[in-house]
Amino acid sequence: MTGPPPPPRASIVVLTHNRRGEVLRTLRRLAALPGDHPILVVDNGCTDDTALRVQREFPGVLLIRAGANLGAAGRNLGVQRVVSPYVAFCDDDTWWVPGALERAADILDAHPDIAVLNARISVGGDERADPACEAMARSPLPFIAGVGPELMGFMAGACIMRVDAFLRAGGYWKPFFIGGEEALLALDIVAQGGRIAYAPELRLHHWPSLARDRSLRSRMLARNALWTAWLRLPAWMAIGHSLSTLRRVPGCRARVRACRDALAGWRLIREHRRPLDSALCEKLRIVWSAAADG
CATH class of the missing domain: 3.90.550.10 (Spore Coat Polysaccharide Biosynthesis Protein SpsA; Chain A)
Structure with a gap:
């Protein structure tokens, strides 16, 4: 049975x-x-x-x-x-x-x-x-x-x-x-x-959908990458990663807009900020360094 x-x-x-x-x-x-x-x-x-x-x-x-x-x-x-x-x-x-x-x-x-x-x-x-x-x-x-x-x-x-x-x-x-x-x-x-x-x-x-708002997604990607850095990285690391993120945004106007979008949420970011410990930051550094090397 x-x-x-x-x-x-x-x-x-x-x-x-x-x-x-x-x-x-x-x-x-x-x-x-x-x-x-x-x-x-x-x-x-x-x-x-x-x-x-x-x-x-x-x-x-x-x-x-x-x-x-x-x-x-x-x-x-x-x-x-x-x-x-x-x-x-x-x-x-x-x-x-x-x-x-x-x-x-x-x-x-x-x-x-x-x-x-x-x-x-x-x-x-x-x-x-x-x-x-x-x-x-x-x-x-x-x-x-x-x-x-x-x-x-x-x-x-x-x-x-x-x-x-x-x-x-x-x-x-x-x-x-x-x-x-x-x-x-x-x-x-x-x-x-x-x-x-x-x-x-x-x-x-x-099977990638054709129904995508690529402009909105690109804008959100830049803002959210900045927010993530500000939420979880220690100050020195957040500054460096923010600059790296902005360098990947094509065009001066888009970079200014990304900064404006991100800064609009600064009060919320500050409220939820919890920096990672040094061991996890080192793991991130290793991953980012390997990606930069190709």
Whole structure:
């Protein structure tokens, strides 16, 4: 006589905003995965009929209505409803390949010190390697046997993590909205003792959406990089990293705008500022130095 099936170890949280076609394609892929992984879709203030179509075509999916576009912080609503120990994230233009979540859960079961695993990303119909993954594979931090190199960051729509690590770190900070929002969460997770690793045997497919506001995202990326530096780096390091960030912003006008955007939140930044300890700052320095060397 067989007992009830074991509870799922990993759930999937999908964030979507006005990309009906993309999210329905992603859900078809996720629904076809082996295993019984609960799927939670956060309707991040959609103004089209995304919610209706998701409910109609995928009645087994838990639809969570944010009520407004919360940006990256919409993922927090999904994680708050997860009951499994691990949560895998997708954007509405990404999906996990068969077997990846089971292997990720095995790795996390075997390595209680690892809080986050970043998958290898295959892009488009030709499944080319995402350049970000090539950079992660060259991480100068220690290699975790059987997993991959240690990191100081991760990609928000291509990772699986411990739910308790996410919640203890506070999830995604709402003021960021979008653009580099995972950098602060990554620093807070490692500050609490969790490790982040690139696990290339885990694979996720990305079919980049054409429905992107590239101008807004570029602007938010610059502001959020400055905010992250001011929130968590000691003063001398924050100044240096801010100057480095601004040098990468194309054009004097855009640099001035980035400074103006960032300074507008200075009171909020000062209230939430918690500099990292020297050991973590040294790890960041090693990672940044290796990236600068190519």
